Amino acid sequence: xxxxxxxxxxxxxxxxxxxxxxxDNSGVVTDGxxxxxxxxxxxxxxxxxxxxxxxxxxxxxxxxxxxxxxxETIRTALAMGADRGIHVEVSGKDYENLGPLQVSKILxxxxxxxxxQLIILGKQAIDDDCNQTGQMTAALLxxxxxxxxxxxxxxxxxxKVVREIDGGLETIRINTPAVLTADLRLxxxxxxxxxxxxxxxxxxxxxxxxxxxxxxxxxxLEVLRVDEPPQREAGMKVETVEDLVGKLKDAGKV
Amino acid sequence: xxLRKVSQSSAxxxxxxxxxxxxxxxxxxxxxxxxxPNGRLYASQAAQAVLEKPAAVGSxxxxxxxxxxxxxxxxxxxxxMFKGQIATSQVFPFPKALNEEQEQFLQExxxxxxxxxxxxxxxxxxxxxEKVEDHTMEGLKEMGAFGLQVPAxxxxxxxxxTQYARLVExxxxxxxxxxxxLGAHQSIGFKGILxxxxxxxxxxxxxxxxxxxxxxxxxxxxxxxGSDAASIKTTxxxxxxxxxxxxxxxxxxxxxxxxxxxxxxxxKTPMKDPKTGEMKDKITAFIVERSFGGVSHGPPEKKMGxxxxxxxxxxxxxxxxxxxxxxxxxxxxxxxxxxILNNGRFGMAAALSGTMRGVMTKAIDHxxxxxxxxxxxxxxxxxQEKMARMAMLHYVTESMAYMISGNMDSGATDFQxxxxxxxxxxxxxxxxxxxxxxQVMGGMGxxxxxxxxxxxRDLRIFRIFEGTNDILRLFVALNGFQNAxxxxxxxxxxxxxxxxxxxxxxxxxxxxxxxxxxxSTGLSLQGSIHPDLAQSGDLTVKAIExxxxxxxxLLVKHGKKIIDEQFVLKRVADCAIDLYAMVVxxxxxxxxxSQSHPSAQHEKxxxxxxxxxxxxxxxxxxxLLRSGESKxxxxxxxxxxxxxxxxxxxxxxHPLGF
Numbered sequence: 001x002x003x004x005x006x007x008x009x010x011x012x013x014x015x016x017x018x019x020x021x022x023x024d025n026s027g028v029v030t031d032g033x034x035x036x037x038x039x040x041x042x043x044x045x046x047x048x049x050x051x052x053x054x055x056x057x058x059x060x061x062x063x064x065x066x067x068x069x070x071x072e073t074i075r076t077a078l079a080m081g082a083d084r085g086i087h088v089e090v091s092g093k094d095y096e097n098l099g100p101l102q103v104s105k106i107l108x109x110x111x112x113x114x115x116x117q118l119i120i121l122g123k124q125a126i127d128d129d130c131n132q133t134g135q136m137t138a139a140l141l142x143x144x145x146x147x148x149x150x151x152x153x154x155x156x157x158x159x160k161v162v163r164e165i166d167g168g169l170e171t172i173r174i175n176t177p178a179v180l181t182a183d184l185r186l187x188x189x190x191x192x193x194x195x196x197x198x199x200x201x202x203x204x205x206x207x208x209x210x211x212x213x214x215x216x217x218x219x220x221l222e223v224l225r226v227d228e229p230p231q232r233e234a235g236m237k238v239e240t241v242e243d244l245v246g247k248l249k250d251a252g253k254v
Numbered sequence: 255x256x257l258r259k260v261s262q263s264s265a266x267x268x269x270x271x272x273x274x275x276x277x278x279x280x281x282x283x284x285x286x287x288x289x290x291p292n293g294r295l296y297a298s299q300a301a302q303a304v305l306e307k308p309a310a311v312g313s314x315x316x317x318x319x320x321x322x323x324x325x326x327x328x329x330x331x332x333x334x335m336f337k338g339q340i341a342t343s344q345v346f347p348f349p350k351a352l353n354e355e356q357e358q359f360l361q362e363x364x365x366x367x368x369x370x371x372x373x374x375x376x377x378x379x380x381x382x383x384e385k386v387e388d389h390t391m392e393g394l395k396e397m398g399a400f401g402l403q404v405p406a407x408x409x410x411x412x413x414x415x416t417q418y419a420r421l422v423e424x425x426x427x428x429x430x431x432x433x434x435x436l437g438a439h440q441s442i443g444f445k446g447i448l449x450x451x452x453x454x455x456x457x458x459x460x461x462x463x464x465x466x467x468x469x470x471x472x473x474x475x476x477x478x479x480g481s482d483a484a485s486i487k488t489t490x491x492x493x494x495x496x497x498x499x500x501x502x503x504x505x506x507x508x509x510x511x512x513x514x515x516x517x518x519x520x521x522k523t524p525m526k527d528p529k530t531g532e533m534k535d536k537i538t539a540f541i542v543e544r545s546f547g548g549v550s551h552g553p554p555e556k557k558m559g560x561x562x563x564x565x566x567x568x569x570x571x572x573x574x575x576x577x578x579x580x581x582x583x584x585x586x587x588x589x590x591x592x593x594i595l596n597n598g599r600f601g602m603a604a605a606l607s608g609t610m611r612g613v614m615t616k617a618i619d620h621x622x623x624x625x626x627x628x629x630x631x632x633x634x635x636x637x638q639e640k641m642a643r644m645a646m647l648h649y650v651t652e653s654m655a656y657m658i659s660g661n662m663d664s665g666a667t668d669f670q671x672x673x674x675x676x677x678x679x680x681x682x683x684x685x686x687x688x689x690x691x692x693q694v695m696g697g698m699g700x701x702x703x704x705x706x707x708x709x710x711r712d713l714r715i716f717r718i719f720e721g722t723n724d725i726l727r728l729f730v731a732l733n734g735f736q737n738a739x740x741x742x743x744x745x746x747x748x749x750x751x752x753x754x755x756x757x758x759x760x761x762x763x764x765x766x767x768x769x770x771x772x773x774s775t776g777l778s779l780q781g782s783i784h785p786d787l788a789q790s791g792d793l794t795v796k797a798i799e800x801x802x803x804x805x806x807x808l809l810v811k812h813g814k815k816i817i818d819e820q821f822v823l824k825r826v827a828d829c830a831i832d833l834y835a836m837v838v839x840x841x842x843x844x845x846x847x848s849q850s851h852p853s854a855q856h857e858k859x860x861x862x863x864x865x866x867x868x869x870x871x872x873x874x875x876x877x878l879l880r881s882g883e884s885k886x887x888x889x890x891x892x893x894x895x896x897x898x899x900x901x902x903x904x905x906x907x908h909p910l911g912f
Contacts, residue, residue, distance in 0.1 A: 036365070075362060191374075192366045194398035194411055201359065 002057045004087070005048045006116040007082065008107060009041040010146070011066055025225050033137040037073045040122025041180040042080075042189040047152060048120050049081035050187065056154045057118065059083050060139045063110060065103050067091040071205060078200035079192035085205035086110065090217065094210075096217035100127070102210075104136035110212035111141060118159075123148055124183040134181035144174035239250040321897045322443035325471040326869045330738070332671035335732035337741045338769075338802015340795070341633075343667075344561060345837050346782035348653075348845040349660025351416040367424050370397055377429040380562035381708050384554065386432055394466070397423075399436055401464025403448065408456065410464035415659040423655075425768070426605030426611035430712040433561030433605050438509030438563070441598035442720075443470030446518045446539055449597060450582035450590055452749055452884050471514035473505040474566055481725045483520075483589060490521040490538060490575060499523070499580075501573040511551050511566035517542040518594070519570065520587050537587035549879075550574035557826060559711030580696045595720055599673040600662065603655035603680035606716065609689045610648040613706055617644070617691035620698065622652055630693075640690045642863065647683040649860045650835045653842040654679060668788070669688065669731050674726045681716035681723060688713055727827035728820065734830060735816055738805050769803045786858060791863035797872045801829055804876045821888040825875045832868040840866050 013019065014034040017036055020030055037045075048060045062077035064070040065088040074085035087107055088096055111119055124131035138145035146152070146161030150169065153160045163170045164183045238244045248254045327341075328334065334341035352360065375390050386394075394400065402418050404410020413421070425433045448456055462468045479486045488503025505511075519542045522535040542549065547868040552567035582590045621641065627861035631637050654676040655797050661669050667701055688710045692699030699706050717723045745762060748755035765775045777799055805826070812819055843861035846854040878884050897905045 072362070076365075079362070079366075180594055191370055191393070191397065193396050194366065194402075195361075197362050197366065198406065200400075200409060 004114060004116045004246075005051065005057050005060050005120060006111055006114060007041070007044050007061050007077065008103070008119070008121040008133065009045060009047045009061060009064050009073050009077050010122070010125050011035050011064060011070045012038045012125055015039060015126055021226055025227060027223070027226050035069065035072075037076050038122050038125045038127075040123075040124060040126075040182055040184075041073075041077075043184070043186050044122050045077045045080050045082060045188040045189045046182075047182055049190075051152075052081065052083075053156065059170040060182050061116070061235065063088065063107065063113060065090050065098060065106055065210075067192075068097055074205050075197075075200055076192060078205075079197040080190060081196070083148045084203055085155050086208055087205050087214075088208050088210060090210060091222060093204055094217050097221075098217070098221060099221060100130045100132035100136055102132050102215065102217050102219065104213045106210060107133070107137045108140040108214060109215055110208075111137075111177075113213070119143075119179045121179070121181050123174065123183050129242060134179050138179040139208040141179070143178050143179075145179045145181070146172060147175055147181040149180050150183050150185040152180060169224075170248040178204075259296035260815060273677070293401055294663060294720055295467060296601070309559060313483050328668045329666065330668040332675065332730075332734065332742045332834055333668065333737045333800055335830065336799065336805050337806070338739040338765075338775075338799055340779065340798060342779075342782050344661050344666055344672075344908060345657065346844070347623060347848075348781075348841045349657060349664060351414065351656075351660035351663040356414060356417060360413075360420055361832075363417075364424065366422055367397070367399075370394075371424060375429055375432060377431065377562075377708065378430060378702075378705065380431050384556075384561040385564065386435055386562045387511035391466075392433070394436070395581065400439060400462075400466035400668045401460075402440060404440075404460050404464040408464060415600060415662045416656065417751075419600060419655055419659040422601050422605045423608035423611075425608070425692040429562070430709065434509055434563040437598070437605075439514075440468075440469045441601050442472040442890070443510060443514065443518060444516060445594045445597060446581050446590055447541065449593055450539070451541075452631040453522070454578065457582070460883065465518060468515035469510050469513045470516045470518065471508050471510040472594070473508050473511075473517050473519040473570070476503065477497065477506055477508055481722055483591065486520060486522060488519065488521040488570065489535075490523050490540060492523070492577075499571045499575045499577065499578060499715060501540070501548075502576050503570050505568045505570075506785075507555065507565055508568045509549075511568045512564045513552055515544050515569065518581065520591055521570075522533075523584060523587075524746060525585050536585035537591070538584050539581040539587040540575050540588040541581055542570070542575055543579075546573050546575060550682070559708070559714055585812050593613060596670050596673055599720065600655055600658040602716065602720065603651055603676040606680040606713075607652040608647060608653055608711060609684050609713070610644070610651065613688050613709055614648060616704065616706060617641075617699075617781050620695045624696075640694055642686045644690055646864050647687050647859050649842075649857070650839055650864060651676075651680045651683050654835070655840045657838050657841065659905055671730055671830070672834060674721070674730050675834050677720065678723045678726050678730075679835060681713070683715050685710075685717065696792075720767065724824075726831040728823050729748060730830050731826040732817060734826070735805065735809060738802075738843040739809055739860040742806070742809065754812040757908070765805075771802060775799055779840065782844075783840050784847040786847055786862060787840055787844055790836070790840060790862050793865050794833070794840060797829075797833055797836070800876050801833060801872065804879055810846045819888075822879060823893065825879055829872045829875050831871050836865050836868050854887055 012035060013028070014036045016159050017034055019028045020026075046064065047061075048057070050061050051057045062082040064074050064087045065086070070086050071085075074087055078085055087111075095183065098160070098250065099184075107119060107121075110116070119134075119137060121134045121137070123134065125133075132166050134147055135145060137143075146159060146163065147191040148164045149161045150164045151162035155173075157173055158173050159178055159180070160171065161180065163172065164185070224249075238247060245254070304863050319348060329340050329341055329343050331345045353524045370393060374393050376387065376784060380386050396412055400412030402421060403415075404412065406412040406551055421439075422433070425436065438452045439876055440463075441595070444459065447459055447463075451459070454735070459468075463470055474486065476486050487505075488501065489503065490499040490501045492499055499521075501519065503521060505519070508514075508517075520537050520541060520542045523538040524533050525536050525804065527533070527534050548571045550569045550571070552569075555565040557565060581587075582851050595771065618632075618641065621637050623629060624631045632641065654672075658669055659674055661672070689819045701707070721729070745758075748758050752759055754882065760909075774795070777795050779795055783791045800873045807815060808822060808826070812822070816822070839861040843854070851857070878887075
């Protein structure tokens with residue numbers, strides 16, 4: 001039976017906010033903008049807490065990599081039922097360049113340090129939509145992975161995962177320790193109740209630096225430019241099929 | 255030179271106060287000492303008499319006023335304003351009532367509460383079903399919404415007043431029916447236990463009340479006793495063995511009456527007067543459990559608004575209430591009731607500022623997008639004026655709510671006038687803002703689907719319950735007069751010993767002379783407010799000076815009979831409300847300017863615009879109160895009213911003759 005579960009939670013711009021690109025096109029505006037926990041991370045936390053409530057695992061540890069404000073995200077996880085938190089402090093330029101490769105290195109190091117038997121992450125973050133961290137972490141640890149999970153059942157020394165794939169649903173059985181990534185239909189995250197938020201204040205959040213874990217944060221990617229999606233242009237009406245084919249040829253589409 | 259001045263002081267003072275004789279008098283209980291032109295002395299129980307009657311004014315106020323005349327000067331801005339003085343400690347700077355930890359905690363709470371109300375609570379459904387949906391009630395209980403201010407060690411969240419206000423604002427912006435269900439439970443229903451309960455009572459009742467396992471209700475009103483709360487007829491008679499009271503009576507319009515398990519009930523208990531030995535009926539507050547037997551309730555009332563909130567009659571038939579369920583002192587129930595209501599008032603202003611925010615968003619969205627006559631309607635002056643007024647009314651209400659909750663959290667005990675002002679202002683502002691929002695939205699505003707008509711219906715009761723605005727206006731005015739009267743009394747004492755009080759008397763004489771001449775008396779807000787707001791500060795100071803003067807003039811003119819001059823009292827209260835509002839926005843805008851908030855210039859505009867109009871209103875009312883016209887106006891209205899009452903309807907016959 002897996003004892004300790006690591007859940008990754010990412011602080012992202014709230015899904016309801018209208019995103020605006022910075023005037024210098026270097027990124028999006030984040031100052032003063034409402035942030036919250038990535039929705040798929042919420043589903044991951046919910047799944048971990050559910051497993052603990054079913055007594056299938058012993059401890060849920062919430063992890064977040066980022067600046068000071070990431071602690072708020074960890075506290076939300078604690079209010080949902082995680083036992084303790086780990087804040088990996090990354091700020092400034094390092095934070096701007098933080099991507100799946102760096103985070104997966106951090107998670108792999110932490111998993112070894114904390115002797116975790118299960119890592120549950122959201123399938124992707126709603127800001128960068130990378131959908132890589134779970135897969136990279138599994139590879140670095142050489143653990144099996146169950147991604148896009150819509151159903152998870154813990155068995156003796158294995159985990160049965162139903163995955164959402166393009167063709168439908170795929171059921172696989174993997175050995176533990178393993179990495180899972182949560183998809184939308186895995187569960188419905190609970191509301192953090194006010195008494196739980198109060199109790200969460202007493203739970204511990206440990207502070208760790210990437211250097212302590214021996215992780216190199218250099219990025220291999222450089223963001224050149226961020227632009228808004230092109231404005232949708234007006235369409236055209238055509239009378240006949242010939243007209244349509246003609247217009248398509250003119251536009252170089254056929 | 256000083257001696258000469260002082261020896262003339264009697265005469266000078268007298269001529270200015272229009273009173274040749276020395277004021278004097280003693281009083282047994284809180285009373286207003288007033289001078290009468292022909293020199294006779296009046297020690298009046300005027301205030302006491304009126305204090306016994308209206309619901310919102312209580313013996314507590316009487317006791318407090320008496321203490322004040324002997325104890326330290328009150329720090330309340332409103333109290334001092336009636337004396338023509340500016341006491342800044344409670345209003346400048348704008349209170350910062352949360353430490354870092356409290357602020358951080360509160361920020362964490364705002365998200366989940368908002369989310370719950372956006373996603374789970376369905377206000378339209380609650381209104382239609384005329385009850386809060388079961389799963390919503392369960393969710394609210396789990397969320398901890400039923401014990402926000404219960405101490406954490408008894409199962410609640412232990413929130414301060416400011417934190418409570420912030421959360422209640424969220425509830426107010428979404429669903430007032432739910433707001434009243436929660437408020438009737440914790441803001442008044444079991445507040446008595448929090449404020450007056452002994453350790454045993456707190457430990458017995460609060461844990462289950464905090465989780466919502468048991469619901470509470472506040473039972474004061476009876477069929478024949480609304481504003482006149484002191485006249486209640488429910489009785490509680492002590493048993494011969496002295497172990498329990500037998501309670502009989504019926505209460506009406508009790509929120510949560512049909513749901514509650516724990517009732518805070520006010521009943522008349524016969525008591526022996528220790529001095530005279532005669533039996534008197536005094537009000538005592540009790541904690542009554544439904545499980546005591548004999549407690550029943552009627553069907554839910556059909557209301558105009560807050561339909562989701564349960565309102566019912568509650569009957570007590572030979573209910574046996576153990577003596578350890580007495581809340582506070584036997585015979586001290588009136589004080590308990592008034593304190594409970596006073597303590598919860600700031601919550602109303604906070605909730606209603608949330609309500610206003612909500613409806614304004616809808617109206618603004620409509621005005622920004624609706625095109626008529628070729629332009630978006632927000633470009634038209636008629637709409638712009640409505641928007642501006644809404645913004646100002648919201649700004650004032652919000653500022654009042656958080657100023658008062660901030661004062662309470664900082665330990666202020668003297669805030670009853672301000673709390674009453676905030677209730678009056680918030681309930682009327684919310685009504686106006688919602689009404690105008692519907693107007694801006696046109697036909698859409700009238701339709702159920704927009705959700706604004708429901709808010710309008712929900713809001714109507716706020717001007718009525720928890721102390722009708724009419725009674726609260728009388729309370730504000732009379733409380734103010736009482737304090738001003740006490741101030742005059744202390745001046746009169748000083749006159750008895752002019753040499754010892756030379757400085758005070760000279761100052762007072764000079765002040766009055768300057769005021770009469772229309773000169774500034776040296777009052778100033780400079781140093782308290784941001785220099786950019788100097789002009790509005792000036793308007794405020796001028797208005798306060800004249801207000802102080804007219805209060806004195808009215809006291810001298812009417813004497814103890816001021817309590818019957820309700821036409822006058824209403825206008826005095828309106829001035830007090832406007833003045834407090836001016837000061838509150840000056841404080842808030844000053845803070846924003848000093849801290850260079852991005853919205854500082856906008857807030858300056860809100861503040862300046864408000865002060866311009868409020869100043870004019872106050873001066874107009876003062877002018878009316880000073881003019882001979884007012885007497886004729888009020889008498890006319892009295893006669894008109896008497897005639898229609900006598901006629902049982904409109905007096906003038908139909909213009910067509912039939």
